[in-house]
Structures are given as C-alpha cells and as structure tokens.
Amino acid sequence: MSATRGTRVLVLNSGSSSVKYQLLDMRDSSRLAVGLVERIGEETSRLKHTHVDSGATREWTGPIPDHEAALKAVSEELAKDGLGLDSPELAAIGHRVVHGGQSFTAPTVVDDAVLAEIERLIPVAPLHNPANLTGIRTAQALRPDLPQVAVFDTAFHTTMPESAARYAIDVATADEHRIRRYGFHGTSHAYVARATAELLGKDPSETNVIVLHLGNGASASAVRSGECVDTSMGLTPLEGLVMGTRSGDMDPAVIFHLARVGGMSIDEIDNLLNKKSGLIGLCGDNDMREIRRRVDEGDEQAELAFEIYIHRLKKYIGAYYAVLGTVDAIAFTAGVGENAASVREAAVAGLETLGLAVDGDLNAVRSDEPRLISPSDARVKVAVVPTDEELEIATQTYGLVRKGD
Template identity: 45%
Template sequence: MSKNAVLVINCGSSSLKFSLIEPISGEVMVAGVAERLLSKHAFVKVAFKGSKETTPLIVPFDHQVAVNFIVEFLHENNLVECLSAVGHRLVHGGEEYSTPTLIDDVVKYSIEKLSKLAPLHNPVNLIGVNAAEHAFPDLPQVAVFDTAFHQSMPAKAYIYGLPYSLYEAHGIRRYGFHGTSHYFVSKQAADLLGKPFTKTSVITAHLGNGCSITAIDNGKSVDTSMGLTPLEGVIMGTRSGDLDPGIIFHLIEQLNYTPEQVSSLLNKESGLLGISQMSNDCRTIEEAIINDQDERANLTMDIFCYRIAKSIASYMASLSHFDGLVFTGGIGENSDLVRSRIVNSLHLLNIHLDDNKNTDIRFGKSGLISTESSQHCWVIPTNEEQVIAEQTYQLIVGDK
C-alpha cells in the first residue's frame, strides 16, 4: 500500500471538505464533506470504494468533531499508514506566501494577521489547521494559498488608484483568489495544446457562486478580477462585483445603512440573488428563463454574462499572445447557456462555439467546445484538491 497519500482539508465556516489523494497517480482514495457544522443538523458524507454514506455528527457538531470522524474513519479502514502529510487550502497569503509552505507557529501567526484581509476565510481555515495538527501531530501540515498563483502579477495590475502609502503601510492592493483552480485548468489547457506551460497564454473563467477571471501569460498570472477581497470583479452568486464606490457613501449617508449592513448587502444579498430576487443558484434562474420566460431572470443572466465577457475582452491588453479561453467551476463546467451568452459577446476575438459540443460537454466532461475556425475554447473541470495534494507532496519530498 502506498505511503504517499495526502489528506487534503478545505475548511469553511460551516463545512469541511476532505480528500485522501495519492499525489503521484492522482487516485482519490476517499472523498467527503462535513456540512452544517455548528448546528444540530451537522453530518458527514463519505465516498469510499464506490459507495457513499451519510453519518450525523454528535455534539458539539464543530470542526474538531468532523476531523475526529475523519481520523476514526481512516483508522477503521487501515488508511492512516498511507498518510505522508496534510495539505490545507488557505485563502489569503498576502505578499508573504507565493509557494506552498510548511505550517509552524510563525506561519499560523502570519495567517492570523492576514485575517484582517480575509475575515470570513482565514480564521476558519486556521480552525481546520489546528484540528488537523491535534489529530495528526506527527505529520507535516502544508498550506497552499489561493492567492499564491497571482503573486506573479505586475505592479501595474495590482496597485489601486489610492495613496501609495496605504499599500506600503497596510498592504492594500489587489491579490486575487481561486489561484489553485486557475493554475490547474491553465496547465491542462497547455497539455491539450501540446505546448509547454511557460509558453501558454490563456484566459480562464472560474464561474461558480464565486467567480473570477484570470489572464495567464506564458504560464504566469498577470491579471485577475478579484482584488483585496473576493468582492471585487464580476457579478457572482450573492456578491455585487465591481460598482461605483460612491454607492457605499450614498447607502450610509442618505439611506442610513450601517457599515455592517453595507457589507452584508454587497457580499450576501447582491449578485444573481439581488438582481433576480429569486436565487443565487444559476440553475434556478436558467429554469425560470426556459420554463417561465421570466423577464427578470433573463435580464439577470444577460447582466451576469455581459460583465464576464467584458472582463475577458479587457484581458487581451494583458497577454503577449492568445491561445484560448477556458471555462471551469460549477457554472462554467455545467451551463451551456451561460457559456453561449458569454461567447456571443466575444465574436470580435474570433471565439465561436460549436452548439452541439457546447450542449454535450457538461457534468464532468472536458473538451473543446469551439468551432474549427475559432480560437480555442475549452471546458475543463477544475481539481483544486489534486493541486493541493501534488504541491504538498512535492514540498515534503523536497524537504527530506
């Protein structure tokens, strides 16, 4: 039995995703998710050896209990001896972390300090780190940061039009997120092209409840749509994306919103949900368009797709050459309607879809969806867990 397996942990505020992956072969030995943590309805779903099981969690229903369940499951199935390390998804690494990093007390302190830049993400990511350290005290713990891939952006792409002192003193700049996803699918695109990654230039569109667009020039991220926080950029499931900053002052000064209410409005009540007044789920909006001919749903989809297309087109200014466009993420991989509406606005870039391929390549399928005369356009399912497992293993092997 292989002793190279990496336990990948992605800890959210009320969930904990995990996978046991053999990093060399890419085999997923176990996959699961603990959901509704911190509530009495908490449960764990596990896929193992072709079967899936759901188990309720006992009190106190927290992340440590979820990790304890994983540990017990691994022991019961004689999988602990396979483990070589634990790899953690960390959202914000600031400017300090551009590569996978062994976690120690200094790194944990840095992650905690960076929580001011990602208050919704870094603290809960640390919960997962601490829980895994307690469960596996003898294993290396490795942090793989969402922001790391974007550390290659030039200053002209990440500096805001604010007093430079705010960047120097407080690190207020654009960082970008979804880095492991953009890295994975752009490398896959290079393989499909038969080109070295360092000579491949693509635009990647990670579209899900959170959305980001990235320009990758010769294997390096040179611009991306998210900024200091994941709120900047295109319209998302519940996030507003880019807007006039004056709206914030208007909400506070004229409409008597508190800062907390503004934050909730922009992060949790806007985007697809806010415009449609229906749902943040793209599938629900699509059904309303197709089945009910709902005008607001149609407008919501038009706005969503137009903003994404506009962002993609703008990134031509960032590239030395253009090899193609990649769709990924839950919406990008599964919605032929969204892909069609986006690409219909990109005909001047010579991107045209083959309607049959676009309709067929969904639900885990991967491949080219463009016509023969078009610039390349692919659907490539993302695999952030595989990236974390590979990079974790490469780091610990290099350290031995």
C-alpha cells in the same frame, strides 16, 4: 523535515462550520476517500463519507461540537476503510488557506511563524483565515509528526505586476493597511490554466489562457506563459464579475451614498454587497439553472439578470484579451462554467472578430472530461476544463514534502 515515505495526502478545507476532505494517492493522483462534515457546533451536525474504491457511502448525524471533534470523526471514518490518519502511507496533510497576502507565493510547510502570519492576515480575510487556522492547529494536534502544508488561494496571483496589483490610492495609506489586489480561486486558476495547455498539446510556459472560474463565486484571470498577470477579484472576493450573491465591480461612491443618504451602517452595506447582491439581488435566484428556466419562460427580471451577468463577463474577456495581446484559449470552469452551455455561448457571442466562437453541438455535450467546444479551425480555442482544486492542493503539498526528503 523528517523523511517522508508515504504517498498519500489528506486535503482539508476547513470552513467556519464545516470541513471538506479528500484522501489521495499521489502515485496516480487517485482518490481513496472523500467527505464532508457540516454544521459543526450544532446538535444536527452531519458527516458524509465515501470510500471511493468500493463506492460505499456512510452518513452520520449528531452533535459535533468543534473542529477537533470533526477531525477525530473523519479519522475514525477513514480508519474503518483502512485509511486512518495513523497510517505510515500518509505523507502530509494539505490545507486550503484563503489568504496568504504577499508573504506566501508557494505552498509552505507550517511552523509557528507561518501560523502567526496567517493570523496576522485575518483582518483582510475575517471569514476564512480563522477557520483555516483552526483546521491546521487541529490537524497538528492529531499528527504532530506529520508535515502540515498550507496552500494559499492568493499564491498563484502573486506574479501579477504592480501595475495590475496596485489600486490608484495614496501609496502610504495602501501600504500601511496592506490594500492591494490579491485575487482568489488561485488553486483553481493554476490547475485549469495548466490543464488547458495540456489539452492544446502545448507547454504551459508557451500558452496564454483566459480562465473563467464561474461558480456562486466567480473570477477571471489572464495567464501569460503559465503565470497570472491579472485577475478580477481584489483585496477581497467582492471585486470583479457578477456572482451569485456578490455585486462585483461598482462605483465605490455607492457605499458613501448608502451610508449618507440611505442611513445604512458599514455592516449593513457589507451584508448587502456580499450576500444580497449579484444574481440573487437582481432576480431573487442565484442558481443559474433556475434563472435559465425562468428566462425560457419569459421572465423579464431573470432575463435582465442573465444579460447583466453576461455583459460583465464579456467585458473581462475583452479586457484580458487586451492585457495578454495574444490568446491561445479561453477556459470555462467551476459549476456554472462547466455545466451552463447557455452561459458559454452567450459569453463569446459577437466576439468572432477576436477569433472566438463555440460549436453548438460540441457546446451542448455534457462531460466530466476537459474538452474543446470551439470549431476546429478557430483561431482562439474555447475549452471546458473541470477544475480540481483538491488535486491541485495535493499535488503542491506532495511536491513540497518530497522535495524536502
């Protein structure tokens, strides 16, 4: 690896028709620019770019045919602020990659072998890995001299013991098809677990945390001494908690029943469980704010959806409490976890014998800062810790390339 003199990292999160990006200065972890390109491949593509220091935001609408054109447009916007991709201050480009399987347990500098392995994993991440690959290859073409680093959503969960990672199915079949529990949202869980330990004034290696990443996608993790020992998502992000449009845990025989009795195809069932289930399947809304508004107005369907959501959440809190044995804190994060006080209150209600409680006044406070919302004498702390996946990707990327200098 060539010597790296710069202190900036560009973080790219490439979706099938979008690119989210942030440019950070790792001397103080500050953001220099943030933006989003969406509807790539359409006539109405849109780019929104913000120069953080000045607060100036620029928007552009027009055709952006592919990811190469999208990244060139991003480069042009950055250059207008004196932050172009050709800057010697740019140390590396960090890429979010959803699935790294068992092969990648840490951030990895991309080479041909890494690209081939990410491509080999496409069958277990068909919606995400192809887009992630496209972003990496496009960035390589624009800056072939610069380290491209892949940071994997699954990496944080590779510390799970086999007892947590294995499904109870025939071992030979599982191994042949790489069927096991991989987990997702790993960069968020890693960041929040560490930030929670810091909030408690403890070393992460001496802290046990249950992390609840609650957004449209939702997952829980049990983190012992800084390492994940269990997580709710599995082979795919469908397993686990009730989510915005995903069912989460259910009897696998439901699939057989829908196929045999309901006459549904595999693709129809896949679409049902991933896009038409969860909260939206239960009450027609997947926005927790709207659901709570309906609950407050006495809507019984919305109330049932909320109760099912909370019931599943409590089950995972209890399960991971048992897995860890000793819990220092429970941390709520992501869009719902950070903003929905009613969800946090309901999730721990009735768990006082486990040392869990929230202070109503503290829980009602809205803030972008990590904070405790439990009573001061609580045996187990309850925290709200805003996640920062982009900073986590940048930190891992910069740490890797500096190590190689």
